[in-house]
Amino acid sequence: MTDHVDVSFIRRITDKVLAGGDVEFAEAEQLLSTENVGTLSECANMITRKFAGDVVDVETLVNAKSGRCPEDCSFCAQSAFYDSHSGISRYPLLPKQVIVDQAKKDQQGGASSFCLVCAYRSPPEEEFEKICDCIEEIKRTLSIDVNVSLGFITLEKAKRLKSLGVKRYNHNLETSETFFRQICKTHDFSDRVRTAKIVKEAGLELCCGGIIGLGETPLQRIELAFAIRSLRADEVPINILIARQGTPLAYQSPVNPADAIKTIAVWRFIMPSVILKIAGGREIHLTDQQAMILKAGANGIISGGYLTTGGNKIEEDLSMVKSVGLKTKQS
Numbered sequence: 410m411t412d413h414v415d416v417s418f419i420r421r422i423t424d425k426v427l428a429g430g431d432v433e434f435a436e437a438e439q440l441l442s443t444e445n446v447g448t449l450s451e452c453a454n455m456i457t458r459k460f461a462g463d464v465v466d467v468e469t470l471v472n473a474k475s476g477r478c479p480e481d482c483s484f485c486a487q488s489a490f491y492d493s494h495s496g497i498s499r500y501p502l503l504p505k506q507v508i509v510d511q512a513k514k515d516q517q518g519g520a521s522s523f524c525l526v527c528a529y530r531s532p533p534e535e536e537f538e539k540i541c542d543c544i545e546e547i548k549r550t551l552s553i554d555v556n557v558s559l560g561f562i563t564l565e566k567a568k569r570l571k572s573l574g575v576k577r578y579n580h581n582l583e584t585s586e587t588f589f590r591q592i593c594k595t596h597d598f599s600d601r602v603r604t605a606k607i608v609k610e611a612g613l614e615l616c617c618g619g620i621i622g623l624g625e626t627p628l629q630r631i632e633l634a635f636a637i638r639s640l641r642a643d644e645v646p647i648n649i650l651i652a653r654q655g656t657p658l659a660y661q662s663p664v665n666p667a668d669a670i671k672t673i674a675v676w677r678f679i680m681p682s683v684i685l686k687i688a689g690g691r692e693i694h695l696t697d698q699q700a701m702i703l704k705a706g707a708n709g710i711i712s713g714g715y716l717t718t719g720g721n722k723i724e725e726d727l728s729m730v731k732s733v734g735l736k737t738k739q740s
């Protein structure tokens with residue numbers, strides 16, 4: 410009986426979304442509570458194909474400046490509060506040629522976009538200039554899309570990045586407003602919202618997502634998705650916590666794979682047309698179910714490793730995309 414109710418409810422909400430309607434908060438909550446992962450995934454896949462097509466965005470990252478971030482995000486191995494115990498290598502801004510060479514290699518490997526990431530609260534003037542120089546060089550010599558993630562940013566700097574041809578600026582909300590204090594005390598949720606709004610105001614595309622598995626409730630995962638939807642994000646990365654030694658979340662219980670897949674699927678119902686990108690934690694938590702998420706709402710992947718952990722090689726991910734009958738920009 411429960412299954413029957415679940416299936417008819419999931420199909421009714423699917424029809425509503427396919428017809429252009431918005432999912433209500435209570436409906437999203439009910440979707441997330443289903444045990445019928447199969448039907449939920451199948452319906453999220455229908456929504457993805459209708460509103461986001463069958464091209465998977467394959468993005469690579471360069472950690473262009475690692476560690477010593479003055480913020481205290483409790484999941485982050487790059488925070489200065491934890492980075493001497495987290496085992497990461499800390500280094501200042503990489504030389505331009507190293508970054509440009511990495512972008513070139515990733516483009517040749519089949520990536521559609523390249524994100525230059527620095528562990529800053531906000532970019533210092535002198536380093537911002539060097540980063541702009543680097544972006545100019547990539548735009549001049551390569552055709553890969555360039556995205557950046559530099560922490561809090563002013564409107565003036567965001568406009569400058571836009572003028573250089575940057576496509577998207579990443580600034581995650583990380584978790585819901587009601588849980589944010591539990592994971593960060595050096596800045597507020599509203600600081601993150603402010604930067605996200607600046608990104609849109611500057612005419613850049615907004616990449617804005619978060620992390621699941623920090624200890625938040627299912628309801629707070631829905632709250633986070635609705636907050637992101639209200640910011641009109643173009644791309645939404647969803648990370649699954651990799652519990653890192655030396656951080657306060659080192660012993661956090663892992664997310665159940667079914668819960669991760671359900672969260673991805675329900676976020677797709679909430680945001681039908683975004684690039685919903687599965688980022689950190691996919692290899693560790695989803696193991697042999699990674700391909701499944703591309704049929705359960707996700708239409709983007711971070712490939713070739715993350716900021717402080719390794720990941721699948723690009724060629725492995727490209728064949729995974731192909732194996733489920735989808736395409737990449739290059740194919």
Ligand code: SF4
Pocket residue numbers: 478479480481482485486487488489527528529530560
């Ligand atoms: S602001 Fe970013 S880099 Fe800094 S501690 Fe938080 S998550 Fe890590």
